[in-house]
Amino acid sequence: MVKELFVQGNEACAYGAIKAGCKFFGGYPITPSTEVAEKLAELLPKHGGSFIQMEDEIAAIGAIIGASWSGLKTMTSTSGPGFSLMQENIGYAHITETPTVIVNVQRGGPSTGQPTMASQGDMMQIRWGSHGDYEPISLAPSSVQECFDFTVEAFNLSEQYRVPVILATDEIIGHMREKITIPDSVDVIPRTMPKESPDEFSTNNPYLPFKAEENGAPPMAAFGQGYKIPVTGLTHDERGYPDSADFEAHTKLITRLNNKILNNREKIVSVHERFCDDADTIIISYGAPVRSVHRAVVQAREEGLKVGSIKVDTPWPFPEAQILKAAEVAKNLIVVEMNLGQMVYEVERVAGMVGENRPNVHLIPKIGGELHKPEVILSKIKEIS
């Protein structure tokens, strides 16, 4: 039965997790994300799942990666300081191809910063926070309904590509209350088992847990099913055996891990364009600022200005083709984000691909925790039109 609820974004993430089949949450309290953990501490035992409050965020992500290898869908939630602590194990999840979901309810930083105020200051940390070369997937909801929908999608993407997926929300979206619709059932992408059973393998035909089809993730057996999988954070071969000093082994593995995202970028990315067809100026935003941008664009159109917008649902992988298309037609691109400029670097990079006729890229930054006012965006539109 379809259910309607009036809830916070953080609670919507918890409902989304349950609907997607999450059965384990390991967490550590941190403002402004704590309601995700609180809600799941209540809901999971009612759905045959479990919740554990760990001793810190490093332990929380360790536990969810471990439980993922037992064959469960798992999640944690945190905010800036905790997300920083998780970085090493996020890299571990990437190199071991462990599906899991991390909700990062962003707050002002650096350091303890503004625990109760919103920010989009972690966008580049989501991209580059762990050491080494990797390609993250990240979703940025701009409403409470999207907190639910994108959490489900985050689980599906994590299973499909065997990566940790970061739900990049923020204090405004996390604590805002809106009506949401919870459908009776949602599309769930299940984990894939190896085609062969464990006893079909032998010394001459060994099980290769890290052998993938081109551009895809390998099927993933769980611990306890008899496959006897050696998992390591060291560079490894297809058997899972460490081969950490061989440049070819490292190049092969890391290139494959990156390509399974990059070569599927068009399947993963999601953007929504509004009024872009004839637009001279296109505004690019993601997460909470999308709401101010929409208001500003509608007002600009009412005043006869040729303005459009692109709402980016998936900051990572960056929707390169979609932004390039906009850069080819618009004279101005404006990036609106709640930081001093992070995703704008990606937009500038892509705009640069256009060559001589590249558009001007403008930034409307904002820090401190308040949302951009639509009139600020509107006056920038007028200033550059």
Added chain:
Amino acid sequence: MVGNNENPFIKYLREDRLPNIFCGGCGNGTVLNTFFKGMESAEIDFNSVAMTSGIGCSSRIPGYAKCDSLHTTHGRAITFATGLKIGNPDLNIVVFTGDGDAAAIGGNHLIHAARKNINLTVICVNNNIYGMTGGQISPTSPEGSFATTAPYGSIEKPFNLAELVTAAGASFVARWTTAHPLQLSKSIKKALLNPGFSFVEVVSQCPTYFGRKNRIRNPVDMVKIFKENSINKRKADKMDEEKLIGKIIVGEFVNKPKKDLIKNICDLSVEQCGRDLAVQSAYQDSFQE
């Protein structure tokens, strides 16, 4: 098909990964042998065993065992093990760790897993030094011992790991040295059978680094020193502290089974939704309430 010189536990190893990376004279071989002996005498099916480890020499042990294993990040093996166990309570999870991995970078996870009495078996190979990185002092290095980062001798007080984990609430704790393989395998058996947090500390030799830096280069001499300096806990409990300086207290520290966290988590699921915890549910394509 076991030949005269063949180790009876070779069947549990990934032979295609041998030879191993351990130095000649390392105690890790003794630890793995005694583990398999303890496992067999506990009548635990090797197919139900999954191992986790962090970073360091002893953390490379699971990679040679033919079972599911997670070789994780430095100090964090117990956290991954916790998730594995909750995800599938039927697994027997064994954590191989070292003094640096368990007590320095992973100290917080160690005491909290002990406090919560999480049903895991942690085998800590304590060689009093960082071997993998080339001989730096660890939280268990004796005061005055030498290491590359203690060129004038350690000026720190060491942790007593068995006492630390006892105080934190573990339900089974034992300490032996590599000079006590029989006692060690018996304690490993008990640890595996204890339905709670079990900690077995193995004082082990690192001739390559601890030995070289402290002028006991011969591993046989190191093991002899362990034997000569060990005092059983029952005897040590009656001795003056002064007489125990420089001694290794061995034996069982705790053997008090109590209900563990995993059991509580399973019970909560039954209480709240009338069924056992979901197992391997990631393969399902729908989740009805």
